[in-house]
Amino acid sequence: MLPISIFPRALSQTFRRELPKYFNQAELRLILSEELRQKDYSSWFLVFFLSRTGCRITEAINITVASIDFSSRTLRARILKRRDIYERAIPLTGEVIGVIAEYIASIGLQRHDKLFSFTRKTAYIKVQKACRKAGFDDKRCHPHTLRHTFAVNAILNGVPIPVLQSWLGHRDIYNTLVYTQVLATDSRQFAEYLQW
Template structure:
């Protein structure tokens, strides 16, 4: 252990914040590593200044530690020195002067077009059987068709009132984040699937397009997650890869891949800032890079030279 101050800090994390044992072990290792670095410079862990901390972070970067791990170590040091300042051990928090390493934004996960088709095909059921199991697949089919056809958030989908399908309109009025409303198109297949569900559920008298166990309330997110899990198994896909947001990402990625305008996609997704929508251009750029490296003869030759 790196000293009494570190022990007191870890005790505080356990007592006041309820930190998990694994978290405490990770913080103890981080503090021990920094203490070793500090001793090499003739300093105590509680007496570090900003220059010593910068040198430590630079050392971590030179050793090839990932930016995410570097950021976690810096977070530990910031919390530790804040604790020391609050306890009156030192007058300041020198770690506040350091910036965390820039983390690359993770690219959205999405399905291939054939995988989406497999999910939809897996929802096929006897719609006239009237059994609870048949209704489950009606719900699955309608929800998946609408999520993929319109790029809806799951919260937007489950909040849709049954009257949203009134008439023959081919558009849906959706209330999104911040109460902002937008209009999204509804494909013929999605409308047919939703209408089949409405017809089946008519005796329930629910005001919602996707009623829950209590027809007075909509289906919950957790309830839909269980349905999606079952659909994934039936389709032969790993349920861990599936979520409503993955379907939304798939909608956006496939739209761009087929030539959709970025500004139009922003409107469809309900993004307030087009910078949020631009993440999908990075997805396509990464797919192009992978295709180039996999199939271009010069790329393969370069790879072979580097590994030789």
């Protein structure tokens, strides 16, 4: 459901924007292969983390072990895009919490250690290599594509727009609404549920 305060002109401009590039679930499974996990665990975990949390790469490389609340299964991500420091809470599934805990244990991280000990540029290279290894060599081979993948998957699974806006840390709901365009391109699922 859309908020009442939507302005028709702004809404029209939102839907004229192109749907951001993303990976569908089958493509993401190819990238997150067992082979990548065995040969380059840090790259595998980076792709997994970005695609399951919707974090921007600058946020992800600043996440510490202390940012994760294992009991409430919540990740606190600092939004670094804004002048004022703002944190958002991202709920995590049991699967995601389990993978994060396994990663932390495997490399022996302490409470104040960062999950990722590399730079934004290195993160970009790791994501690009992981995508290419899975057979993708296009403009989608970028960390931000995994954020879009998270958002599109949330929309396709019925997450309400205001909730997704909060998870992504969008100040303006119009930035979140752009992802709803995927519903028009993948409408077969709705036809299956029509009752006559």
